[in-house]
Amino acid sequence: MNRFSRRKFLYTAGASAAGAVLLNACVGNPPEPGGEAATEQVKPVDLSPEMTPETTKVVLGYIPILESTALIIAQEKGFFAKYGMNEVQVSKQASWASARDNVIIGSEGGGIDGGQWQMPMPHLISEGIITNGNKLPMYLLAQLSTQGNGIATSGKNQGKGLGLDISSAADYVKGYAKSEGRKFKAAHTFPQVNQDFWIRYWFAAGGVDPDTDIDLLAVPSAETVQGMRNGTMDAFSTGDPWPYRIVTDEIGFMSALTGEIWKFHPEEYLAIRADWVDKNPKATKALLKGVMEAQQWIDDPANTEAVVAIVSGRNYLNVPPDIIRPPYQSNYKMGDGKPDIKDKMMGPLFWKDGIGSVSYPYKSHDLWFLTEGIRWGFHKGKIDDIDTAKQIIDRVNREDIWKEAATEAGFTADIPASTSRGVETFFDGKKFDPENPEAYLNSLEIKKV
Ligand code: CA
Numbered sequence: 001m002n003r004f005s006r007r008k009f010l011y012t013a014g015a016s017a018a019g020a021v022l023l024n025a026c027v028g029n030p031p032e033p034g035g036e037a038a039t040e041q042v043k044p045v046d047l048s049p050e051m052t053p054e055t056t057k058v059v060l061g062y063i064p065i066l067e068s069t070a071l072i073i074a075q076e077k078g079f080f081a082k083y084g085m086n087e088v089q090v091s092k093q094a095s096w097a098s099a100r101d102n103v104i105i106g107s108e109g110g111g112i113d114g115g116q117w118q119m120p121m122p123h124l125i126s127e128g129i130i131t132n133g134n135k136l137p138m139y140l141l142a143q144l145s146t147q148g149n150g151i152a153t154s155g156k157n158q159g160k161g162l163g164l165d166i167s168s169a170a171d172y173v174k175g176y177a178k179s180e181g182r183k184f185k186a187a188h189t190f191p192q193v194n195q196d197f198w199i200r201y202w203f204a205a206g207g208v209d210p211d212t213d214i215d216l217l218a219v220p221s222a223e224t225v226q227g228m229r230n231g232t233m234d235a236f237s238t239g240d241p242w243p244y245r246i247v248t249d250e251i252g253f254m255s256a257l258t259g260e261i262w263k264f265h266p267e268e269y270l271a272i273r274a275d276w277v278d279k280n281p282k283a284t285k286a287l288l289k290g291v292m293e294a295q296q297w298i299d300d301p302a303n304t305e306a307v308v309a310i311v312s313g314r315n316y317l318n319v320p321p322d323i324i325r326p327p328y329q330s331n332y333k334m335g336d337g338k339p340d341i342k343d344k345m346m347g348p349l350f351w352k353d354g355i356g357s358v359s360y361p362y363k364s365h366d367l368w369f370l371t372e373g374i375r376w377g378f379h380k381g382k383i384d385d386i387d388t389a390k391q392i393i394d395r396v397n398r399e400d401i402w403k404e405a406a407t408e409a410g411f412t413a414d415i416p417a418s419t420s421r422g423v424e425t426f427f428d429g430k431k432f433d434p435e436n437p438e439a440y441l442n443s444l445e446i447k448k449v
Pocket of ligand 1: 067149194195238239267268
């Protein structure tokens with residue numbers, strides 16, 4: 001079955017559970033969820049020999065959260081196939097740890113060749129830091145999305161000033177051991193990557209040391225949400241669609257969106273094993289072109305309903321469309337008496353944001369992640385200084401391949417002029433100048449370095 005008829009089949013099978021809908025389907029063509037835009041495939045282009053990929057197959061892992069949208073859309077809309085990659089497998093991973101283990105195995109052993117990653121997982125896997133010393137060189141090829149994450153806090157902590165700036169609530173948080181008989185407890189889904197960085201930044205900016213004043217742990221999402229319901233978990237650093245569910249299910253409120261903490265921050269990335277890319281350079285560029293086209297398609301509000309229909313499907317996120325529509329519309333209920341946020345520039349963006357390219361992998365962003373790792377003493381003895389960080393980035397970040405692919409696809413107007421996005425500013429006024437990361441580290445009050 002091709003993808004088109006599989007979608008038709010799924011629709012019909014779902015409809016047969018409801019008699020009225022089945023009757024409709026017998027009378028005429030039922031409306032497709034998301035309309036024609038959700039099922040229509042783009043046409044393949046005629047490929048010149050120099051653009052014909054070495055292989056049509058690759059296995060790309062993804063985690064069922066909104067950051068995977070570009071991979072799902074590139075597959076379902078035929079953007080990968082358009083450039084000759086017509087045997088791509090987009091493979092759901094049970095967790096970040098599974099994705100890491102599967103990329104070490106590789107597709108030939110039943111694992112994956114690459115896919116979606118939090119940062120700086122590709123750098124840490126390349127250096128053997130999160131793989132028991134097993135160094136697997138990887139190439140970072142594109143950013144998949146910006147923003148779309150947040151800090152959720154349990155309902156138990158309402159009315160205590162746990163918003164974007166928690167400095168007025170710092171004593172309340174630190175006093176938990178006395179008042180509750182345990183420390184304030186917070187979670188992310190994998191240590192030493194994005195979600196851990198966002199919640200650490202937020203706590204530290206408000207005067208709470210995430211290593212000593214609270215308990216901060218890696219906990220699976222479902223378990224965290226259960227803990228927030230029953231009062232044993234206090235905060236959760238997480239991606240869409242969880243922020244929406246936590247507020248609408250009355251489990252808690254949103255303390256901050258990551259777009260408020262750091263506007264247009266780097267989020268998750270596409271990275272593939274270096275051996276696969278080196279062996280298949282044309283196929284790599286074909287995949288990148290597919291991702292780039294998907295990202296542009298997703299950002300077009302005219303396609304939002306189609307994106308919702310495809311991504312919510314049972315073979316992908318497998319959630320009711322109503323749960324993921326608000327995040328794609330950048331429509332956030334915050335709770336705890338705060339006004340809702342309805343701002344396209346505050347939610348997930350895929351191709352362009354208010355500064356420049358989302359898709360292009362700026363080396364200056366890799367440098368922030370590795371600098372922040374130095375701040376928290378994450379990789380002592382392995383990444384201790386900025387020079388080491390820069391050397392790793394030069395090995396892993398392949399923005400040159402992104403630029404080649406963008407040029408071949410005709411997206412030259414969207415190629416940034418520099419590998420640096422320049423000085424980045426956080427909500428608390430701190431600045432990260434990629435030309436002087438030491439000044440940023442010096443400016444921080446709470447750190448381990
Ligand atoms: Ca994320």
